[in-house]
Amino acid sequence: MHILLVRFSSMGDVVLQTATVNWLRSLLGKEARFTFVTSSEFVSLLSGHPEIGQVIGYDRKKGEKWSDLVKKIDDLDEKDPIDLIIDLHATLRSFKLKLSFWNIPALTVDKRRWERFFLTKITNRSLKKFFSHKIFGLEPQTERIIKDFQGLFLDTRGKRRAVEFRKGPHQELTSLPLGSKKIADKPYIVIAPSASFEPKRWPVNHFVQLTEKILQMTAFNVVVLAGPEDSFCQAFNKIDDSRFFNLQGKTSLKESMEYLASSKICIGNDSGMNHIAEAYGVPCLTLFGPTDPLFGFAPHGAKSRFISKELNCKPCSTTGKKPCHRDRLYCMEEIKVDEVYSTFMEIMEAP
Ligand code: SF4
Missing domain, CATH: 3.40.50.2000 (Glycogen Phosphorylase B;)
Structure with missing residues (x-):
């Protein structure tokens, strides 16, 4: 199974989504293949991650055309057909991407955007706390997304799965031009x-x-x-x-x-x-x-x-x-x- 994951930004959110990749690996086994689409500036965050086969960058800041990104994914789809798109961003951009590949099944993460917005409007701390956990289910983000996907993948085993980022090949610290300072x-x-x-x-x-x-x-x-x-x-x-x-x-x-x-x-x-x-x-x-x-x-x-x-x-x-x-x-x-x-x-x- 080849899965295309999409999260363009920001840095912290892209890192947090690696927990989802690890969880998907533990669910789908070693046959699953993952490609991650993100902004070019974050490609180095993910390249080398042991579970992610390929990272595709999109450089909007430098004016890369949208059609170039679609072409990159199209070429990939031809070589290794994509079975599923998982939209971890849920923005207009990721929606456009899903639309470009409308014939590939897609799942979209629920970012609880309205719930978070609602919290900014409540002025009482106790009410904020009550709503965030009890009503909105705003648990730690890595666990919440995995829980949501458990539902989507009909995975009822309910096991807590790996949520840690896996280390890629570790490199030596770069020697920076700092004279004799180590x-x-x-x-x-x-x-x-x-x-x-x-x-x-x-x-x-x-x-x-x-x-x-x-x-x-x-x-x-x-x-x-x-x-x-x-x-x-x-x-x-x-x-x-x-x-x-x-x-x-x-x-x-x-x-x-x-x-x-x-x-x-x-x-x-x-x-x-x-x-x-x-x-x-x-x-x-x-x-x-x-x-x-x-x-x-x-x-x-x-x-x-x-x-x-x-x-x-x-x-x-x-x-x-x-x-x-x-x-x-x-x-x-x-x-x-x-x-x-x-x-x-x-x-x-x-x-
Ligand atoms: S002090 Fe209050 S209003 Fe100002 S930035 Fe912080 S949280 Fe927002």
Whole structure:
């Protein structure tokens, strides 16, 4: 059976869907073949995943024509006929793709979009909690999708299946042009201060203070990972310590994954980096701002933790994109450096 899975973005969501691939493998056995369609920028996230045979990228940002994507899939279908399309994105784009291959059966994930939107409209915390789990079934996202698919595949065995990301062939850490500094000479932790939307970012000066405290109080090396567009990370440049490495804009996505896979912990926002760390079995400490663990995106690893302030105004949007409508960003600013540091230490000291 050849299955085409579709999820164009965003980084964290693409990573989370690998749990679905693992589950499908355990359900359908080794004969099943999986092809994943995603945005070109995320192809390196998935290539090398042991369960995914082929990854097809679509570069909308660089103006790739839609017809080129359809052709790539058409060619693939000719060589190895596709039996089923699983739409893990449920957007207009993925709908268009299914329409282009209307003769192939398709299943579409239920993203509980309306339910999440409804949660942003409730102002009472207890009611939010009641609705999210009891009424909307907003459980941890990886488990919820698998549960939904269990229903679609009529798999009534009800076993909890593999939800972990499987490691691809592990590579050596890339040698970066950092002179004699060796990041992995001693245990290191990753700080991931970026997020897809600005309100989802814990203030960078908080991250800087946290980094200084960790360097002062522990023996860990500290590495900052962020993309080339995250110039706000220049705020870290005031830290002058031989155990500190600001790699913002210096690593490819694949290289960032390698750093995450070998780190002791990743401390970051509700963003893709933390999902990647979790997927590698690395504990993470996730800081939630305008989004909410109630949506089902909280870390699920045994040692992972999150911090999220109980405010009536949150969640204020389904993705964290909407600008804050209050006089300041309480959801993030109320998370104090000392609280993050002590939670970090609890994770490090846990057996
Ligand atoms: S403080 Fe409240 S309204 Fe402002 S971004 Fe955070 S959750 Fe939304």
